[in-house]
Amino acid sequence: MRFLLSLLAAMASSLVLGLGSAWYMIAAPRTGTIDVGTWQALPTIDASTADPYVRARIARSGEIGMGGGEGLVFVTGVDGRGDSLSATCDYRLSGRSPTARLWTLTTEGEGRRPGLTPEGRAHLDNRNLLRDGDGRFLITLSTRARPGNWLPAPAEGTYTLVLRLYDTPIALASGQLPDLPVIEREACR
Amino acid sequence: MIGRAILWLLGVVMTAGIVHIVTVFGVPGHATNDPWEEVGKFGPTGVFVAMPRVDGATRTIPGLDPAMAQATCRFVLDQGPIRIKATPPDVYWSLSLYDRSGLHVWGFDNRGAGQKSADVLVADDVQVAQLRENPPEELEDLVIVDWKGREGIALLQVFRQQPSLARETDAALKAAECRPAPLG
Numbered sequence: 548m549r550f551l552l553s554l555l556a557a558m559a560s561s562l563v564l565g566l567g568s569a570w571y572m573i574a575a576p577r578t579g580t581i582d583v584g585t586w587q588a589l590p591t592i593d594a595s596t597a598d599p600y601v602r603a604r605i606a607r608s609g610e611i612g613m614g615g616g617e618g619l620v621f622v623t624g625v626d627g628r629g630d631s632l633s634a635t636c637d638y639r640l641s642g643r644s645p646t647a648r649l650w651t652l653t654t655e656g657e658g659r660r661p662g663l664t665p666e667g668r669a670h671l672d673n674r675n676l677l678r679d680g681d682g683r684f685l686i687t688l689s690t691r692a693r694p695g696n697w698l699p700a701p702a703e704g705t706y707t708l709v710l711r712l713y714d715t716p717i718a719l720a721s722g723q724l725p726d727l728p729v730i731e732r733e734a735c736r
Numbered sequence: 737m738i739g740r741a742i743l744w745l746l747g748v749v750m751t752a753g754i755v756h757i758v759t760v761f762g763v764p765g766h767a768t769n770d771p772w773e774e775v776g777k778f779g780p781t782g783v784f785v786a787m788p789r790v791d792g793a794t795r796t797i798p799g800l801d802p803a804m805a806q807a808t809c810r811f812v813l814d815q816g817p818i819r820i821k822a823t824p825p826d827v828y829w830s831l832s833l834y835d836r837s838g839l840h841v842w843g844f845d846n847r848g849a850g851q852k853s854a855d856v857l858v859a860d861d862v863q864v865a866q867l868r869e870n871p872p873e874e875l876e877d878l879v880i881v882d883w884k885g886r887e888g889i890a891l892l893q894v895f896r897q898q899p900s901l902a903r904e905t906d907a908a909l910k911a912a913e914c915r916p917a918p919l920g
């Protein structure tokens with residue numbers, strides 16, 4: 548009787564552990580990511596190099612990602628101090644353009660919903676950005692319209708910033724990490 | 737007693753490991769909303785379908801850049817190679833090909849294209865061999881992609897650089913071709 552109970556407990560625990568750890572690894576990108584400051588580079592989804600976790604994640608989410616030859620995707624859910632990005636606060640992003648022919652910056656809130664301006668703009672990009680004489684830029688991230696480079700934030704909740712570099716010479720594998728914008732929190736409501 | 741506990745733990749960890757591996761490798765085969773299915777929800781196979789704008793209100797494919805306008809096409813090589821043609825406006829654009837499971841296989845952008853339009857022929861080994869034997873006249877202007885497998889997904893993206901180009905972009909996505917081009 549004790550043996551049977553012990554066997555049952557062992558089977559139940561293995562199932563919970565095995566399935567739980569598999570779900571954890573698949574639910575979000577956990578393998579092949581590279582930290583760059585508070586930003587995180589997502590693994591590219593090339594058929595030749597994708598690992599089993601990437602394959603399983605894509606099969607479950609149905610998402611279409613970027614291949615290695617196309618560019619890089621960086622995401623961050625926190626500001627420079629490590630606090631979650633929240634719709635109730637404004638943020639200031641400053642820095643220089645990372646080397647890429649084109650880059651786009653967007654937000655992703657709950658249900659992958661991007662922040663939108665009243666005109667329907669969801670992004671900022673290096674082609675339409677205001678810069679100072681040294682090539683530095685300043686972006687304000689807020690739910691309310693702001694002068695200058697305004698990136699609309701999702702209306703509520705916490706969200707993620709997504710920076711996509713298209714046609715970039717940056718190779719993360721060789722340890723050559725780009726300078727990405729620094730995020731500072733401004734006023735909260 | 738302690739020996740038996742350690743043995744029990746070891747057994748649990750090893751079985752959990754097996755469950756973990758079987759689950760991770762089993763997911764792609766049993767997924768019902770992988771990229772192939774997702775793209776199929778927007779239109780038939782063998783044509784480009786313009787994706788709704790990524791605005792959170794309309795259903796679209798996860799992972800697409802809101803700064804881009806996109807069209808996707810599921811293709812099957814059974815009726816011959818697939819000819820993909822598009823003439824997007826003179827801004828950043830890219831054409832990417834994904835395999836049946838949604839992994840990136842091949843792609844180029846407007847700089848790689850060199851000329852202004854995209855003209856690509858996706859063919860499997862047998863079809864490539866047939867093309868070599870019996871080359872069509874326009875072969876020199878075509879980019880041939882040697883495709884492994886029978887199915888794939890094409891993604892055409894055009895950067896929304898300025899609102900004034902929106903109509904031209906939409907028209908180019910609508911006019912983009914992704915059709916079987918039978919040989920001979």
